Amino acid sequence: MLPLEHLQTTMARAVLALEPSIGAKALTAGKADPLARLRIYQNNTRSSLTAVLMAVFPVTVHLVDERFFRYAASEFIRRHPPAESRLARYGAGFPRFLKSIDTLSDMPIVAETARLEWAIAEALDAASLPARSLADFENMDLGTSPDILMQPSLRLILSHWSILSVWTAHQQDAADRHSGWTRRAERVALWRAGDSIRLVRLDRANFAFLHSLKHGLGLEHAAGRALALDPGFDLVSALVRLFGDGLVTAVRAAANSHSNSWRQS
Amino acid sequence: MSVMFSPLAIPASAGIGLRSPHIAEMLTRRPSAGWLEVHAENYMGDGAGVEALERLRQIYPLSVHGVGLSLGSAGGLDRDHLERLRKVCERFEPDLVSEHLAWSVADGAYLNDLLPLRYDEEALAVVARNVETLQDTLKRRVLIENLSAYLAFADSSMNEAEFLAALVARTGCGLLLDVNNVHVSAHNLQYDSEAFIDALPAEAIGEIHLAGHATNQVGTDTVLIDDHGSRVPPVVWALYRHAIDRLGPRPTLIEWDTDVPVLDVLLGEAMWADMLTASIMFNRRQAARRDQTTEARARPISLSYECETTTSMPVLAAFAAARVAKRSVSLALPSLEEIYHAAA
Numbered sequence: 011m012l013p014l015e016h017l018q019t020t021m022a023r024a025v026l027a028l029e030p031s032i033g034a035k036a037l038t039a040g041k042a043d044p045l046a047r048l049r050i051y052q053n054n055t056r057s058s059l060t061a062v063l064m065a066v067f068p069v070t071v072h073l074v075d076e077r078f079f080r081y082a083a084s085e086f087i088r089r090h091p092p093a094e095s096r097l098a099r100y101g102a103g104f105p106r107f108l109k110s111i112d113t114l115s116d117m118p119i120v121a122e123t124a125r126l127e128w129a130i131a132e133a134l135d136a137a138s139l140p141a142r143s144l145a146d147f148e149n150m151d152l153g154t155s156p157d158i159l160m161q162p163s164l165r166l167i168l169s170h171w172s173i174l175s176v177w178t179a180h181q182q183d184a185a186d187r188h189s190g191w192t193r194r195a196e197r198v199a200l201w202r203a204g205d206s207i208r209l210v211r212l213d214r215a216n217f218a219f220l221h222s223l224k225h226g227l228g229l230e231h232a233a234g235r236a237l238a239l240d241p242g243f244d245l246v247s248a249l250v251r252l253f254g255d256g257l258v259t260a261v262r263a264a265a266n267s268h269s270n271s272w273r274q275s
Numbered sequence: 276m277s278v279m280f281s282p283l284a285i286p287a288s289a290g291i292g293l294r295s296p297h298i299a300e301m302l303t304r305r306p307s308a309g310w311l312e313v314h315a316e317n318y319m320g321d322g323a324g325v326e327a328l329e330r331l332r333q334i335y336p337l338s339v340h341g342v343g344l345s346l347g348s349a350g351g352l353d354r355d356h357l358e359r360l361r362k363v364c365e366r367f368e369p370d371l372v373s374e375h376l377a378w379s380v381a382d383g384a385y386l387n388d389l390l391p392l393r394y395d396e397e398a399l400a401v402v403a404r405n406v407e408t409l410q411d412t413l414k415r416r417v418l419i420e421n422l423s424a425y426l427a428f429a430d431s432s433m434n435e436a437e438f439l440a441a442l443v444a445r446t447g448c449g450l451l452l453d454v455n456n457v458h459v460s461a462h463n464l465q466y467d468s469e470a471f472i473d474a475l476p477a478e479a480i481g482e483i484h485l486a487g488h489a490t491n492q493v494g495t496d497t498v499l500i501d502d503h504g505s506r507v508p509p510v511v512w513a514l515y516r517h518a519i520d521r522l523g524p525r526p527t528l529i530e531w532d533t534d535v536p537v538l539d540v541l542l543g544e545a546m547w548a549d550m551l552t553a554s555i556m557f558n559r560r561q562a563a564r565r566d567q568t569t570e571a572r573a574r575p576i577s578l579s580y581e582c583e584t585t586t587s588m589p590v591l592a593a594f595a596a597a598r599v600a601k602r603s604v605s606l607a608l609p610s611l612e613e614i615y616h617a618a619a
Contacts, residue, residue: 011430014397015349015381021390022381039426040465042496047426047463050498054388062387091384095343095356098320137321162321205323 012036025051026088059087059100066101066131069180070124074114082111098135101128119191122171126198129165130209133202136163141256144249152263155230158223158252159260163202166221174198174211201257208255215240219248228264278329278366283336285310285370285482287524288552289545290338292531297538298327305334306542309549310370312338312528318367319359328367338371338482338528339363343385346405346419347378347392361412371482371526373418373451374409376402376439393428394438402438403445410448418481420451421471423459423488423501434466436474443479450475452525453484454515455507459499469517477522485515485548486530504533507544516551520559524552 012020017036023029025048037044060083064071071079086107092100105124114120139161167173172194197217200209212220215236222232236243252258290310293301295317301308311331318325318339331337341360344352364372377389392398410417419442421435433441439450452475461468487505491498507515507529519525529544 013349014393014401017393017428018347018349018378018381018390022384022386025386025388025390026384036429037426038429038464040463042463042498044426046493046496047498050425050500051386051388051390055386058387092387093383093385094353095316095345095379095385095387096319096359097316097387098322135320135322138323138326202323 024048025055026091027052027056028088055091056084056087059092059097060084062097063087063101063104067104067124067127069127069177070108070120072180073117073120073123073176078113082108098131101131104128119171119173119176122169122173123176125169126167126173126177126200129167129198129200130207133163133165133200133207136161136202138163138202138204139259142253142258142260144253147261150261152261155228155264156261157226157228157264158232158258159226159262160220160224161201161257161259164220164224164257165200166217166224167198167200168195168217169198170195172196174209177209201255203256210255213240215243216248219243220252223252230264278333280332280368282368283310283332283370285336285338285526287526289527289529289548290336291529291541291545292340293328293331294531294535295324296535297541298324298331300538301331302327304538306538308335308542308545310336310338310526312340312371312530315339315341315360315363316343318363325366332367337367337369338373338526339367339369341372341374342389343379344374344405344409345378345380345385346374346402346409347376347390347398348380348405349378349398349401350381352405352408353380357409357412360409364413364415371418372413372415373420373482375420375422376435376442377422389422391422391424391427391435392438394431394433394435396432399438399441399445402442406442406446406448410446416447416449416481418449418451420453420484421456421460423453423456423463423499425463425498427464434471434474435460436471440474440476443476448479449481450479451482451484452480452518452522453486454518455484455486455488455503455511455530456501458511458514459488459501462497462499468514472514472518472521480522480525483515483518483525483527484530485511485527485544486532487511502533503530506540507547512547512551515548516555519552519555524556527552 020029020032024032031045031048034045037048039047060080063083063086064076064079067079074082086104090103090107105121105128108114108124109118109121141161170193172192174196176191197212197214198209199212199217199220200207218239219232219236222235223229233243233245236245236248286309288309290312291308293311293313313328318328344356344360346352375389376392378392379386379389392402406417406419419439421439442448443450452472454472457468457471460466461471485507486501486503487507488511489500489502489504491500515527527545527548529541529548531541
């Protein structure tokens with residue numbers, strides 16, 4: 011008789027169809043064939059996790075068609091089952107897995123769109139903190155280069171492919187599966203607003219500005235990077251929009267030396 | 276952000292499992308549902324559902340039902356997951372907390388299904404240790420649910436009911452009796468469903484689950500699949516009647532997880548459970564009155580069906596105000612940007 015831990019490992023590998031099966035002698039199912047009953051667990055695991063992935067990647071499903079998606083999902087589940095029971099976290103590795111599938115090598119938009127959809131899923135599971143307004147800081151001394159803290163749900167995606175255009179086209183039911191994807195860099199900011207996600211396409215300077223702020227590099231560093239990319243970058247407009255979009259959760263006097271190091275460089 | 280809740284006790288009547296398609300309607304309509312149960316794993320993040328549950332928790336008594344702790348794992352509990360469960364309980368202050376007599380994690384993989392144990396002394400020691408860890412961490416008694424199963428282990432030295440009774444004796448945990456699971460497992464593994472219920476320690480049963488199941492024909496094998504995707508079938512209502520007759524009223528949950536119908540269907544099933552319980556208790560009182568001449572007659576188990584805790588429905592706190600940031604500045608968006616909304 012196998013020790014319990016060994017028995018469970020063997021059975022888990024059988025459920026994931028990684029090994030032929032567990033020995034039939036260890037199992038019973040009344041008058042039924044226990045190995046046929048074991049297939050119910052295999053099917054439950056595969057179908058429920060496939061449903062999880064289909065819910066997270068609906069545009070990707072549409073891009074490749076559902077049958078292919080199911081095939082790709084079942085391979086992903088077999089090779090990369092969830093490591094924890096919080097299924098909101100399952101699927102992070104799926105875009106990279108899609109990228110590794112030979113059949114999709116001439117459709118890079120598929121894995122890239124999946125990357126955007128995973129960012130949406132992450133944002134939906136992130137906190138939405140109270141937004142601050144510019145007026146909150148009217149009489150506050152924030153020094154020359156304050157740190158700006160952003161909504162935790164903010165995600166920034168840079169792709170060489172037109173992912174937002176594709177994603178947007180697929181929000182309409184009649185979208186042609188293969189229409190509209192081109193090799194064109196798109197920079198996307200997205201964040202949670204209530205139970206929805208807001209997605210915004212950005213130019214290089216605004217993307218760099220948000221990227222620096224999100225990574226805590228301070229306002230001066232962010233403005234410097236944006237201006238280096240586009241001398242016409244309008245800092246005032248960018249700041250007003252930042253607050254107007256509810257993306258700022260706190261502003262405080264700089265506590266680090268990022269801005270100084272930038273100034274010296 | 277933590278919200279203060281007043282304690283709301285779960286009554287010995289019917290409640291419903293809260294599912295995401297119903298959240299908006301629950302918030303606006305606030306129907307008369309005795310209590311709510313949620314899956315713990317759906318509220319371990321910080322999404323909009325968590326905010327909605329904080330609002331619902333102010334109105335309805337709450338039960339937190341874990342589905343992913345894998346109490347039967349010989350490798351021990353996932354401490355990170357246990358901590359997340361502790362935080363969910365700390366955040367929502369549920370009146371009941373429950374998990375399953377099952378395992379779902381082995382070899383580093385979470386299988387997203389509830390698998391049966393080999394019922395023997397080794398497994399009992401594993402589960403008892405894990406239940407004790409769970410109860411110590413949450414600082415409360417936890418209810419453990421019987422499983423719906425499609426197969427069993429030839430080397431089991433006891434049955435599931437004996438295992439659960441031993442677990443209660445060893446850990447002081449309570450039990451969640453899933454009547455549909457009893458029927459499904461009893462059919463699939465060919466044992467007597469009523470005898471299973473009768474073998475459980477009645478006083479430990481703190482909650483009952485009711486749900487529907489599917490019937491699949493595979494060759495000559497008719498197997499019942501616990502899919503929680505339909506109304507409670509007559510055969511499960513009959514078994515529920517048997518349970519209530521033995522146990523008296525218990526908090527009873529209507530579960531529905533696949534092909535979730537409109538909210539009123541769930542509320543209707545809950546009402547039916549309440550009516551069935553009331554009729555059983557009425558008949559029992561009538562019989563008791565008839566027998567009053569024999570004074571020594573033992574009274575049935577007197578769980579507080581008639582004196583259940585009243586659940587007032589306080590007005591929703593206006594904590595949402597903090598989240599609705601009034602735009603202090605307005606600026607027309609430059610034409611470069613496109614704004615879209617993705618439904619959650």
